Amino acid sequence: MKDYVKKDLKYIWHPCGQMKDYEELKPIVIEKGEGVWLYDIHGNKYLDCISSWWTNTLGHSNKRINEAIKKQIDNIEHVIFANFSNKPAIELSEKLVSITPEKLTKVFFSDNGSSAVEIALKMSFHYHAQKGNSKKKRFVALSDAYHGETLGALSVCDIDQFNMIYKPLLLDTIRVKGPDCYRCEYNFNRETCNAECFKAMEKCLVKNHEDICAVVVEPMVQGAAGMKIYSPIYLGKLREFCDKYGVHLIADEIAVGFGRTGEMFACNHAGISPDFMCISKGLSAGYMPMSVVLTREEVYNCFYGDYKEGKAFLHSHTYAGNALGCAIALENLKIFEEENIIESNRKKGELIKKLTLEKTKHSKHIGDIRSIGMITAIEIVKDKFSKELYDGHMRVGYEIYKIALKKGLILRPIGNVLYFIPPYVINEEEIKFMVNTCFDSIEEYFGQYK
Numbered sequence: 001m002k003d004y005v006k007k008d009l010k011y012i013w014h015p016c017g018q019m020k021d022y023e024e025l026k027p028i029v030i031e032k033g034e035g036v037w038l039y040d041i042h043g044n045k046y047l048d049c050i051s052s053w054w055t056n057t058l059g060h061s062n063k064r065i066n067e068a069i070k071k072q073i074d075n076i077e078h079v080i081f082a083n084f085s086n087k088p089a090i091e092l093s094e095k096l097v098s099i100t101p102e103k104l105t106k107v108f109f110s111d112n113g114s115s116a117v118e119i120a121l122k123m124s125f126h127y128h129a130q131k132g133n134s135k136k137k138r139f140v141a142l143s144d145a146y147h148g149e150t151l152g153a154l155s156v157c158d159i160d161q162f163n164m165i166y167k168p169l170l171l172d173t174i175r176v177k178g179p180d181c182y183r184c185e186y187n188f189n190r191e192t193c194n195a196e197c198f199k200a201m202e203k204c205l206v207k208n209h210e211d212i213c214a215v216v217v218e219p220m221v222q223g224a225a226g227m228k229i230y231s232p233i234y235l236g237k238l239r240e241f242c243d244k245y246g247v248h249l250i251a252d253e254i255a256v257g258f259g260r261t262g263e264m265f266a267c268n269h270a271g272i273s274p275d276f277m278c279i280s281k282g283l284s285a286g287y288m289p290m291s292v293v294l295t296r297e298e299v300y301n302c303f304y305g306d307y308k309e310g311k312a313f314l315h316s317h318t319y320a321g322n323a324l325g326c327a328i329a330l331e332n333l334k335i336f337e338e339e340n341i342i343e344s345n346r347k348k349g350e351l352i353k354k355l356t357l358e359k360t361k362h363s364k365h366i367g368d369i370r371s372i373g374m375i376t377a378i379e380i381v382k383d384k385f386s387k388e389l390y391d392g393h394m395r396v397g398y399e400i401y402k403i404a405l406k407k408g409l410i411l412r413p414i415g416n417v418l419y420f421i422p423p424y425v426i427n428e429e430e431i432k433f434m435v436n437t438c439f440d441s442i443e444e445y446f447g448q449y450k
């Protein structure tokens, strides 16, 4: 057998980490996937409980989606999307408009999440400029937000390790302290909360609305912040105040869309409709790079006119409207309907939560368990009574991740937050394996380092 690992390290610069980590933990070369399982070239198998970076909805190598690709590829794989179109893109657009919140009637295609955020930011700015509000140049984002890593998207992120070094290159974003339900400043809990923390956003909008194009948020769950889940009441208030002050609301549903939170879209928990909705990841079932920005008729109409008016949205991505990606997304949505995925997710999510809670009673290191739909997160702390954090350099999460890998589970935590975001096809037995293996790994770690 060729030495794939050696060659990988010779040629490839992997994302999201220090390449030196690979000296100890070699890249795992995956050869095959089936359902929630991934198989490496040595025959080891791993349960992909993070859905390969939160993208996979219906399992790896899903038979129906594979068939849809095979069918599409013999017709047309890709065609230029300026002045040309294709059947899957048209059908998908109609479908997306019908399942997303009201008023989202226009579909703009791109090929990854960060680009979708860039598009929403640019459209919002351009819209206001055309309406004569040339003062509006800034965006508002929440503390701990994550919206992607191209420069515009990075500008609205608030994850120090990703954007600190690039600060000199970034837009001047207004940062507002967002919800933090585990360490609530107002001493409410999830039951008693009325999104008191919205005050900070209200203050910001009252003061700066003349300068603000849009507020961008990850609805319901701040993923990269460590699956921080917050109240839909916050979103309701945000919609109300954005309307009141003529500010757009951009919902970044890239991680939470397509059933992840127990609703088709996270905005549905609050019954709100944003001005722009960015979707990617689950859109193409974890198969292909694809993203979409949906927006309203009013925004679209503002760009409609003659070239000399400078109204067109001159933005393009080569792979926009990719026919294969759209065929996949269509089949994905068909399966959602025919197999009642949302309903089944709610039940599976409840089971994951229940089993996780049962496991955590006696550990002093399990601080918070938070859960919504098919997301359950476990925050590891030094001491659950003080909620004190471990020093970052100890990399407690990473150490547990390495232990779990040996047991056949891919956890890949965020800092010291472990989480389950499995493909929706996970069954009861696999759920038990996932939860048990995770807690065995936690126990092993703290047994070793007591």
Ligand SMILES: *Cc1c(COP(=O)(O)O)cnc(C)c1O
Binding pocket: 112, 113, 114, 115, 117, 146, 147, 148, 149, 218, 223, 252, 253, 254, 255, 280, 281
């Ligand atoms: C993943 C993600 C992005 C960025 O998507 P990419 O395809 O990685 O560029 C943006 N926002 C959220 C909420 C995400 O989870």
